[in-house]
Amino acid sequence: MRGTRTRLIGALLAVLALTATAACTTPATGTGGSGGEGGPPPSTANRVEPLENPPAPALPATATSSDGRKVTVRRADRVVPLSGSLSEIVFSLGLGDRVVARDISTTFAQAADLPLVTRAHDVSAESVLSLCPDLVLAEETTGPAEAMQQIREAGVPVVVVAPAHGLDDVGPRIRSVAAALGVPSAGERLTERSERRITAVREQVPAEDPKPRVAFLYLRGSASVYLIGGRDSGATSLIEAAGAVDAGAESGLAKDFTALTSEALVKAAPDAILVMSKGLESVGGVDGLAEIPGIAQTPAGMDRRVVSIEDGVLLNYGPRTDQVLKSFVDQLHAPGGGA
Known part of the structure; x- marks a missing residue:
């Protein structure tokens, strides 16, 4: 029965793929479109900075995908990056006018009017294919797998x-994104600019002795999700660059995230707490955060030392990471510390 159901699903996906491809008769524009499901992302000062005078893509180009595939890119007039981080890189390379869609994590202003091709965090293959893309850029976590296979x-x-x-x-x-788009020289320029700016921020980090201990918490109050980051959370490098110690990793948490408990907080003993802004909002701000069991008993809770960074950029590690790091440093080392 399971094999029959799998074959039926596969046949349906193939039909949908053909239908979506056949519908590509009138190209969609890369600068218009509605905000799609969930509405447009906030249009504030949250913007990327494109390179000046970007080169035109030299195609065809063969890119090595991280899943081991060799992919030949023949056109890059209609690009769909399926994460906010990848979108940020494409726009920063100066090729934002070629992007025809966004995913839910793409929150910077220049992408606000692009159609949304994800439902929650799942890719809609039909939505992607309806835009007749020449190239799709994805993360290893992009899914579901069936949708990616359909594309x-x-x-x-x-x-x-x-x-x-x-x-x-x-x-x-x-460099990986630039190579896929046929603009390796622009990739080198953007890499140099990004790394130079990160270095400039790091050189201005105040020295505290001892270094403050920072715990990275992932919070979604509406879903009762409360996690503390460990060594594989992705935040350790940023925390250390800000002149601090990753309290979760240092306390022995080896996984990416562990359920937040009073015991884990006592062991981590953070002097400050790092959170995503929407996560902090979901628990009722700093006051609500302090009501989570164990928080008020930590040095961070007693001092209300909280660092909040916008969700769409915190762990992107891309062209705007210098801005993320500067905001982190300014909040962490400010008189009184944090929010």
């Missing part, structure tokens, strides 16, 4: 970019 079976090149774990991944990710 490939429709003949669209899909390049998967290796994930970001820390500051050392800024350059490699930029």
Whole structure:
């Protein structure tokens, strides 16, 4: 029975792929469109800075996808990056006018009017294919797998970019995207600019002795999700660059995230807490955070030392990481510390 159901699903996906591809008779514009499901992202000072005088893509180009595939990209007039981080890189390379869609984590202002092609965090293959893309850029976590396979079976090149774990991944990710788009020289320029700006921020980090201990918490109050980051959370590199110690990792948490308990907080003993802004909002701000069991008993809770960074950029490790790091440093080391 399971095999029959799998074959039926596969046949349905193939039909949908053909239908979506056949509908590509009138190209959609890359600058218009409604905000799609969930509405447009906030349009504030949250903007990316494109390179000046970007080169035109030299195509065809063969890119090495992180899933081991060799992908030939013949056109890059209609690009769909399926994460906020990848979108940020494409726009920063100066090729934002070629982007025809966004995913839910793409929150910067220049992408506000692009159609949304994800439902929650799941990719809608039909929505992607309806935009007739020449190239899809994806993360290793992009899914569901069936949707990604449907896009490939429709003949669209899909390049998967290796994930970001820390500051050392800024350059490699930029270069990977630039290579897929046929603009390697622009990738080198953007890498140099990004790394230079990160270095400039790091040189201005105040020295505290001892270094403050920072716990990275992932919070979604509406879903009762309360997690503390460990060594593989992706935040350790940023915390250390800000002149601090990752309290979760240092206390022995080896996984990416662990359920937040009073015992874990006591062991981590954070002097400050790092959170995503929407996560902090979901628990009722700093006052609500302090009501989570164990928080008020930590040095961070007693001092109300909280660092809040916008969700769409905190762990991107891309062209705006210098801004993330500067905001982190300013909040962490400000008189009184944090929010």
